[in-house]
Amino acid sequence: MTSVSPSRGRLAWPFDRRLSWPWTITWTYLGLVLLLPLAGLLIRAAGVGPRGFWEAATSPVALSSYAVSFGLAAAASLLNGVFGLLIAWALIRSRFPGQRLLDALIDLPFALPTAVAGLALSYVYSPEGWLGAPILKATGLKVSFTSLGVAVAMLFISLPFVVRMVEPVLRSLEREQEEASWCLGANSTQTFLRVVLPQLMPAILAGVAQGFSRAVGEYGSVVMISSNMPFRDLITPTLIVQYLEEYDIAAATVVGAVMLLFSLISLVVINALQVWGQRYQGRAS
Amino acid sequence: MPPTPQSAGRRSGVTRDHGPWLAALIPALACLYVGVVILMPALAVVVQAFAKGIGVFLENLRSAELLSALRLTLIATAIAVPFNATFGLAAATAIARRRFRGKALLLSLIDLPFSISPVVVGLMLVLLYSPSNGLLAPLLESTGWKVLFSVPGIVLATIIVTFPFMAREVIPLLEEEGWDQEEAARTLGASDWQVFWKVTLPSVRWAALYGLILTTARALGEFGAVSVVSGNIRGQTQTLPLFVEDAYKQYNSEQAFGAALILAGVAVVSLLLKIAVERLIDRNRGGVKEGDD
Numbered sequence: 001m002t003s004v005s006p007s008r009g010r011l012a013w014p015f016d017r018r019l020s021w022p023w024t025i026t027w028t029y030l031g032l033v034l035l036l037p038l039a040g041l042l043i044r045a046a047g048v049g050p051r052g053f054w055e056a057a058t059s060p061v062a063l064s065s066y067a068v069s070f071g072l073a074a075a076a077s078l079l080n081g082v083f084g085l086l087i088a089w090a091l092i093r094s095r096f097p098g099q100r101l102l103d104a105l106i107d108l109p110f111a112l113p114t115a116v117a118g119l120a121l122s123y124v125y126s127p128e129g130w131l132g133a134p135i136l137k138a139t140g141l142k143v144s145f146t147s148l149g150v151a152v153a154m155l156f157i158s159l160p161f162v163v164r165m166v167e168p169v170l171r172s173l174e175r176e177q178e179e180a181s182w183c184l185g186a187n188s189t190q191t192f193l194r195v196v197l198p199q200l201m202p203a204i205l206a207g208v209a210q211g212f213s214r215a216v217g218e219y220g221s222v223v224m225i226s227s228n229m230p231f232r233d234l235i236t237p238t239l240i241v242q243y244l245e246e247y248d249i250a251a252a253t254v255v256g257a258v259m260l261l262f263s264l265i266s267l268v269v270i271n272a273l274q275v276w277g278q279r280y281q282g283r284a285s
Numbered sequence: 286m287p288p289t290p291q292s293a294g295r296r297s298g299v300t301r302d303h304g305p306w307l308a309a310l311i312p313a314l315a316c317l318y319v320g321v322v323i324l325m326p327a328l329a330v331v332v333q334a335f336a337k338g339i340g341v342f343l344e345n346l347r348s349a350e351l352l353s354a355l356r357l358t359l360i361a362t363a364i365a366v367p368f369n370a371t372f373g374l375a376a377a378t379a380i381a382r383r384r385f386r387g388k389a390l391l392l393s394l395i396d397l398p399f400s401i402s403p404v405v406v407g408l409m410l411v412l413l414y415s416p417s418n419g420l421l422a423p424l425l426e427s428t429g430w431k432v433l434f435s436v437p438g439i440v441l442a443t444i445i446v447t448f449p450f451m452a453r454e455v456i457p458l459l460e461e462e463g464w465d466q467e468e469a470a471r472t473l474g475a476s477d478w479q480v481f482w483k484v485t486l487p488s489v490r491w492a493a494l495y496g497l498i499l500t501t502a503r504a505l506g507e508f509g510a511v512s513v514v515s516g517n518i519r520g521q522t523q524t525l526p527l528f529v530e531d532a533y534k535q536y537n538s539e540q541a542f543g544a545a546l547i548l549a550g551v552a553v554v555s556l557l558l559k560i561a562v563e564r565l566i567d568r569n570r571g572g573v574k575e576g577d578d
Contacts, residue, residue, distance in 0.1 A: 011384055011385055012383070013385060014386060014388065022376070022378040022379035023379045025371065025376075026372065026379050026380070029375075033372075033441070033444055033448060034445065034448075036413065037410060037412075037445070040412045041409045041412055083314075083315070083318045086314055086318070087315040087319065089311055090312040090316075096312040102315065102319055104556060105324055107556055107559070108323050108327060108552070108556065111502050111553075111555050111559075112327070112506070113508060113526050113529075114506065114508050115527070115529040116506070116529060116549050116552070117326065118530070119330070119529055119533055119541055120326035120327065120329045121326050123538075129329075131321070155322055156326065159319075159322055159323065188307075214400075216402070217400070217401065219509035220512075236402075237404035237509065238404075240405070249411075249412070253408070253412060256404075256408040256409070260401060264397075264400075266400055267393055267400045270400075271393060
């Protein structure tokens with residue numbers, strides 16, 4: 001009748017029988033700092049009622065802000081998926097002067113405060129800025145204070161994710177596989193598409209998903225390069241701030257709860273992609 | 286159709302012809318992209334901060350509001366970082382190297398602040414601690430505590446946004462290492478506390494330092510969550526990142542870029558420290574492997 005093998009035993013609970021210091025600190029801290037605020041948001045959101053919740057969550061302003069936030073974040077993170085792979089390839093597979101500087105620069109969006117990034121980007125892409133002026137002259141398009149500017153800020157803050165996810169996988173790829181592919185008569189395009197890319201795909205997708213999630217939630221850099229006009233370039237986090245400034249706590253709570261739901265979903269998706277990637281790597285090696 | 290050796294040879298010949306061209310194009314494109322997206326804005330901060338000369342830059346740094354914002358940022362960081370370091374180390378020693386129900390869930394919970402928008406973090410604090418309609422308003426009233434629009438709220442917002450870094454850096458390292466050393470220390474009669482200080486902590490010191498650098502850098506630059514809870518009053522509840530935005534909105538771009546340069550300088554220092562610690566970790570790993578061989 002022993003269905004559970006004795007070597008595995010039953011899994012313990014996430015605390016010790018005599019509550020040890022590490023567990024006490026962990027649960028107290030998580031409770032006060034994370035669970036209590038989360039509970040507060042959920043209680044307030046539940047207090048709005050299903051009808052009011054649906055109305056606030058799907059109001060025209062909110063819907064247009066989702067379109068701006070999710071649409072531009074998707075565009076930015078996908079573009080960074082392509083260029084992230086390219087940059088990772090350059091860092092791992094080639095040697096060129098300035099490589100170390102390039103490697104260090106990739107981390108700058110993680111390290112630079114978002115307000116500084118927003119300030120710098122809105123200057124560089126303004127009609128008088130280093131890049132804004134030539135772009136305006138050549139195409140007639142304004143970047144800063146339009147949705148294009150929002151996309152540029154999202155591009156900046158989501159750039160490192162794909163590079164840093166792909167690098168270790170690319171480094172661990174066995175060159176023999178590519179050599180075998182060449183020996184079997186595949187050209188370099190075929191080798192890349194059929195042998196290399198499939199192995200990198202989980203890492204690329206995980207990086208794109210992380211970048212997307214970060215870009216959707218980003219506030220500091222976007223708020224400074226956007227004109228924050230409803231129905232034009234207003235992102236969802238800024239909409240929450242505007243609701244709070246108008247003392248419309250209920251609407252802020254509802255839209256905040258929608259953002260929280262999105263964060264939870266993206267966390268699950270990113271975890272699943274990483275598990276998939278590990279399984280893939282395990283099988284490959 | 287299996288390729289003949291000849292055709293394979295011809296194909297690899299084609300690859301070789303394309304090789305150098307592609308080999309140069311990929312780094313060139315990568316540098317161009319990073320140059321436009323990252324390097325150009327970074328340089329703009331430096332150039333714009335000194336646009337009217339070093340004199341004006343130094344003059345701006347003496348503004349009372351900037352100095353008060355800098356002070357508040359340093360205070361919030363100085364409180365948030367030790368708290369988060371303690372939590373991170375406690376959580377890592379509790380969680381790592383153990384199997385228990387819901388471990389993946391607990392790890393995801395710790396990761397949650399990375400995927401929540403900072404604005405939502407600020408909103409959650411407003412809903413709890415608003416003196417007029419917060420859920421904890423009665424408690425605040427009876428104790429006289431003030432959280433929003435003052436230092437505790439700013440510290441709390443900073444803590445929430447930055448607490449995962451430490452645990453995330455230390456847990457993987459502890460998972461890699463076994464219990465052997467800790468068990469040996471216990472057998473020799475060491476208490477839990479002694480084991481932690483003399484065995485566990487030294488073995489993760491570089492990862493902990495790495496986590497500390499990331500936590501500090503992020504705490505100094507936090508914007509979204511703090512802007513929601515601080516009230517953003519010049520000279521009182523304005524942190525340095527909030528000062529940057531406010532000065533920019535007031536068309537005082539020299540002051541904005543001056544303050545931004547301080548923050549960018551801190552970011553660059555944190556990056557350099559990070560690279561240095563990464564090298565140390567690599568060297569230590571190499572050393573251990575050689576020793577094992």
